Amino acid sequence: MTGQTELPSLYIPHGGGPCFFMDWDPPDTWNRMRDWLAGLIDTLPARPDKLLVVSAHWECGLPTVTTAPAPELYFDYYGFPPHTYELTWPAPGDPALAARVGELLDAAGIPCEAEAARGYDHGVFVPMKVAVPGADIPTVALSLHHSLDPAVHLAIGRALMPLRSEGVLIVGSGMSFHNLRALRVDGAVPESVAFDDWLSAAMEGPAAERDAALAGWEAAPGARVCHPREEHFIPICVASGAAYDRPGKKLFSDQVVGGQVSAFAFG
Numbered sequence: 086m087t088g089q090t091e092l093p094s095l096y097i098p099h100g101g102g103p104c105f106f107m108d109w110d111p112p113d114t115w116n117r118m119r120d121w122l123a124g125l126i127d128t129l130p131a132r133p134d135k136l137l138v139v140s141a142h143w144e145c146g147l148p149t150v151t152t153a154p155a156p157e158l159y160f161d162y163y164g165f166p167p168h169t170y171e172l173t174w175p176a177p178g179d180p181a182l183a184a185r186v187g188e189l190l191d192a193a194g195i196p197c198e199a200e201a202a203r204g205y206d207h208g209v210f211v212p213m214k215v216a217v218p219g220a221d222i223p224t225v226a227l228s229l230h231h232s233l234d235p236a237v238h239l240a241i242g243r244a245l246m247p248l249r250s251e252g253v254l255i256v257g258s259g260m261s262f263h264n265l266r267a268l269r270v271d272g273a274v275p276e277s278v279a280f281d282d283w284l285s286a287a288m289e290g291p292a293a294e295r296d297a298a299l300a301g302w303e304a305a306p307g308a309r310v311c312h313p314r315e316e317h318f319i320p321i322c323v324a325s326g327a328a329y330d331r332p333g334k335k336l337f338s339d340q341v342v343g344g345q346v347s348a349f350a351f352g
Contacts, residue, residue: 091250099207149198149200156178182223280345321349
């Protein structure tokens with residue numbers, strides 16, 4: 086990609102732990118999500134030169150970017166089969182992209198820190214191992230701000246908007262439904278359907294209304310049932326902010342163990 090094509094920003098589901106790389110009952114539990122992720126890059130207007138992934142599994146006092154040129158994998162999940170701790174995804178890091186992220190955030194008055202030691206957590210490597218199996222796109226991870234304030238993350242996204250014309254795919258990695266205690270095998274969690282209907286309408290509406298909806302997301306139907314804690318929701322704010330006035334579009338939706346989960350593109 087030459088940088089002439091503007092990429093969308095994305096909010097994607099990353100599943101549960103290493104879900105795409107193990108057996109489940111029923112066996113097709115995660116297949117539809119896995120298959121969608123596997124085809125994701127081919128749906129873009131151009132293949133990205135670099136990835137910036139905002140992971141639900143990393144929170145810091147300030148937005149923080151990974152700077153390692155060759156990050157290892159950070160297996161931040163517990164109690165899964167031994168083989169899931171032997172997964173590989175050797176995508177290179179990109180110190181230059183990390184510096185560019187810091188530059189853009191600083192220009193917007195948003196302090197940023199760098200982290201040289203942290204590897205790719207499972208919010209990064211699990212979905213990207215499916216989407217980019219060749220691990221051939223340099224990748225930088227960006228943390229959430231520990232406030233989990235939607236307005237803060239919308240502002241972070243706006244600051245990073247120029248990256249979309251610089252060959253960088255901005256990916257918010259979370260889950261639009263994330264309440265493990267509410268999951269069920271005997272039908273949909275009704276609150277997840279109501280929340281997904283609200284989210285879909287809000288994300289596909291006018292940008293100003295979209296940002297207002299995200300800022301007030303707790304008032305949405307079923308919001309706190311779907312997100313007792315909102316770290317898996319907040320990455321969508323970065324993706325939406327990075328689109329500014331561009332439209333949003335639902336790309337994927339599936340019901341997984343009773344929870345309705347969707348993905349969106351902006352731009």
